[in-house]
Amino acid sequence: MQFDEFDFLSSDAAGAPAAPVAEAASPLVRLQYLVDNTPAIIYCTVPSGDFKMTFVSNNAYNVLGYRPEQMVADPNFWFDHIHPDDAPSIFSSLALVFSEGQRAYEYRFRISDGSYLWMHDTLRLIRDEHGVPLEVIGSLTDITARKRMEEALQAKGVEQQALIGELRNAHEQLLQSEKMASIGQLAAGIAHEINNPVGFVNSNMGSLKNYVGTLLGVIDRYEQAAAPHPALAAQLAVLRQQADLEFLKEDVTDLVRESMDGLKRVKDIVQALKDFSHVGETEWQVADLHHGLDSTLNIVANEIKYKAKVDKQYGTLPPVTCLASQLNQVFMNLLVNAAHALREQGVITLRTGAADGWVWIEVGDNGCGIAPENLNRIFEPFFTTKPVGSGTGLGLSLSYGIVNRHGGRIEVASVVGQGTRFTVHLPVQPPQAAQATG
Structure with a gap:
């Protein structure tokens, strides 16, 4: 649109850049030329109602594809062409132009071909000498x-x-792998240092058990031999009573048996630590996941035994190709989390099963449960609902990464106040294992 004083100018100005204006031209002609060729579209609107446009510079055609007279003729043109997602924020604050005097917006404006351009729009209110807009x-x-x-x-x-x-995740997994390697080395050292003394103590206890049985048998035969001799039998009876022989015979047998059981427990713990860390095993291998679960249970027994009863409902699992030590780490994280979820004495349920080339391992508890707003975040690195200093928020994140590396998935179901159930699904033959060994 042209200034009213310059209706004589060619209408082609709206369709193509105007020809250069001689410096000798009048100031108004020069102004028209500058307005029509500035990068910004200049426009005027009424200061109320629908902000109907009263003037639009000719360069609107070059930028938007609309002729100025078309934009001025439609009283709702400006409002109707603002993107629907952007319009509410503009309309809700447009009245501030009258109190602040100037506002700037960035919004999408629909051009003639139906697409949208991002526009920066600066609106400034003009008042007369009496302050009337x-x-x-x-x-x-x-x-x-x-x-x-x-x-x-x-x-x-x-x-x-x-x-x-x-x-960051790779770094944390590397640190965790290094920690597991250190545990493996520690387990190897413990196994070497403890197995030797435990071996000979266990052998000695076996011999001692036989010796005690022999000695008790000798005492019984002494008493039988002394029976025909009343005086000797009386003396032996006094010695038996003074030594409380009946108690000693029963108690020494129990002591030897308990000592043998204790030694077996030590051997089992050392073996469980070795099995858990799988010293020297860093490649894909065929493993018995039940064996891994039981080994991990031995490792975390002290964490669980005072808080939970473990209910094992094992199904039949085929051997699984896996990184056994890493899966044991997953089992440990899930078991420890289950124990921490129990405020008082509770139950941790372990269930397993297999179908269609997949196995599943479920670790459930009847603890406090997980709030719904946290369920989608529990696998995020560093996210934890535990008090500061009580958890790093990495256990489930690392577990998710390990299971994902095996081509599997972890599912979680939880009800606040009733408990949580984590289910690990793993393929019997992970594609990653085939790639690693191929």
């Missing part, structure tokens, strides 16, 4: 290129954050 002058600038660059940078930032998260 006269009109609103606006300046529309196409900022689509800038917005696309910002979106690209934002996407790049999100990608970088995701990469940082992956690096």
Whole structure:
């Protein structure tokens, strides 16, 4: 649209850039030329109601594809062409133009081909000498290129954050692997240092058990031999009573048996530690997951025994190709979490089964449960609902990564106040194992 004083100018100005204006031209002609060729669309609206446009510079055609007279003729043109998602925030604050005098917005504006351009719009209120609003002058600038660059940078930032998260997870998994390797070395040292003395003590206890049986048999035969001799029998009876021989015979047998059981427990603990860490085993192997569960139970027994009864409902599992030590780590995390979820004496249920080339291991508890708003976050690194200093928030995250590496998945179901159930699903033959050994 042209200034009213310049109706004589060619109407082609709306369809193509105007020809250069000689410096000798009048100031108003020069002004018309500048307005029509500035990068910003200049417009005016009434200062009330629907902000009907009263003037639009000719360069609107070059930017938006609409002729100025078309935009001025429609009283709702500006409102109707703002993107529906952007319009509410503009409409709700438009009245601030009258109190602040100027407002700036960034929004999407529908152009003639139906697509949207991002526009920067600055509105300024003009008042007369009495302060009465006269009109609103606006300046529309196409900022689509800038917005696309910002979106690209934002996407790049999100990608970088995701990469940082992956690096952090990889770092934590590396630290955990190093820790497990250290545990494995420690287990090997413990096994070597303890198994030797335990071996000969166990052998000695076996011999002692036989010796005690022999001695008790000798005493019985002495008493039988003395029976025909009343005086000797009386003396032996006094000695038997003084020594409380009946108690000693019963108690020494119990002591030897309990000592043998204790030695077996020590051997089982050392073997469980070796099985748990799988010293020297860093490659895919065929493993018995029930054996891994039982070994892990031995490791965490002290964490569980005062808080829970373990109910094992094992099904039939085929041998599974896996990284056994890493799966044992998953089992340990789930068992320890189950124990921590129990406020008082409770039950931890272990169930297993297999179907269609997959196995599943379920660790359930009847503890406090997980709040619904936390269920979607429990596998996030560093997320924990435990008090500060009581958990790192890495156990479930690392477990998720290990199960994912095996081509499996972890499912969780929980009801606050009733308990939680984690179910690990694993393929019997993970594709990752075939790639690693192929």
